[in-house]
Amino acid sequence: MPIKQSQIFVEGEGDSYFQRNQNSMESTTDQYSIEKLIDSLSPFKSNIQQILEIGCSTGIKLHRLCEFFDANGLGIDPSRKAIEAGNQENKKEARENVRLQVGTADILPLEDQSMDLVFFGFCLYLLDRSDIFKAIAEADRVLKPGGFIAILDFDPNGRSKNHYSHKAGIYSYKNAYADFFTASGHYYLMSKHSMSHANTFFASDNYERVALQILYKEHDAY
Numbered sequence: 001m002p003i004k005q006s007q008i009f010v011e012g013e014g015d016s017y018f019q020r021n022q023n024s025m026e027s028t029t030d031q032y033s034i035e036k037l038i039d040s041l042s043p044f045k046s047n048i049q050q051i052l053e054i055g056c057s058t059g060i061k062l063h064r065l066c067e068f069f070d071a072n073g074l075g076i077d078p079s080r081k082a083i084e085a086g087n088q089e090n091k092k093e094a095r096e097n098v099r100l101q102v103g104t105a106d107i108l109p110l111e112d113q114s115m116d117l118v119f120f121g122f123c124l125y126l127l128d129r130s131d132i133f134k135a136i137a138e139a140d141r142v143l144k145p146g147g148f149i150a151i152l153d154f155d156p157n158g159r160s161k162n163h164y165s166h167k168a169g170i171y172s173y174k175n176a177y178a179d180f181f182t183a184s185g186h187y188y189l190m191s192k193h194s195m196s197h198a199n200t201f202f203a204s205d206n207y208e209r210v211a212l213q214i215l216y217k218e219h220d221a222y
């Protein structure tokens with residue numbers, strides 16, 4: 001059986017991503033997407049006290065969310081170096097409410113129904129296909145009814161599998177990830193903001209499309 005992609009990230013590709021991107025973590029679309037997430041969820045501010053980011057790298061976005069919502073945050077990422085750098089920064093800035101931990105999306109170190117917001121920021125497209133349902137199930141397991149899932153990822157009209165340009169043997173997978181949740185009937189797509197990596201508006205080029213999608217977990221799923 002081929003080595004799993006999540007293992008490749010744990011064993012070094014997560015660190016390589018961090019090293020390649022540590023000086024460019026805050027692009028315009030990164031900032032725009034977090035502002036949109038905050039705007040969309042601000043009416044529910046008092047309900048959002050526990051936030052999880054899966055694939056958090058150094059946790060820059062998680063920190064912003066926790067700051068706005070005055071919430072506790074947990075970030076999970078396979079990169080030991082990104083987690084150490086993020087935790088050091090949190091310590092330096094005395095951010096006691098944000099904690100980062102090495103881990104992967106398929107097994108979350110959390111109690112059932114313990115989170116109010118689960119955020120996947122450009123993470124699902126990197127997961128092994130054999131882990132995708134585990135990651136979806138884990139996010140659902142840890143989210144409280146009445147909570148939110150936010151997915152920032154590529155937004156193709158269709159699916160594609162592409163070679164990951166930074167390492168041979170790894171693939172990235174563009175897919176309509178919000179549909180995995182809404183197809184169950186347990187989630188409602190409450191908002192979608194289309195953009196691209198270059199701009200804060202919709203891209204007519206299918207390959208360039210990115211979206212922030214926010215899902216609400218129904219209280220009475222049936």
Ligand SMILES: C[S@@+](CC[C@H](N)C(=O)[O-])C[C@H]1O[C@@H](n2cnc3c(N)ncnc32)[C@H](O)[C@@H]1O
Binds near residue numbers: 013030103120121
């Ligand atoms: C493109 S970066 C996004 C970082 C951050 N969420 C953001 O939006 O800026 C993808 C992150 O996903 C992490 N990652 C890769 N495989 C993962 C897995 N199986 N579980 C959780 N995170 C993973 C990588 O280490 C990397 O930090």
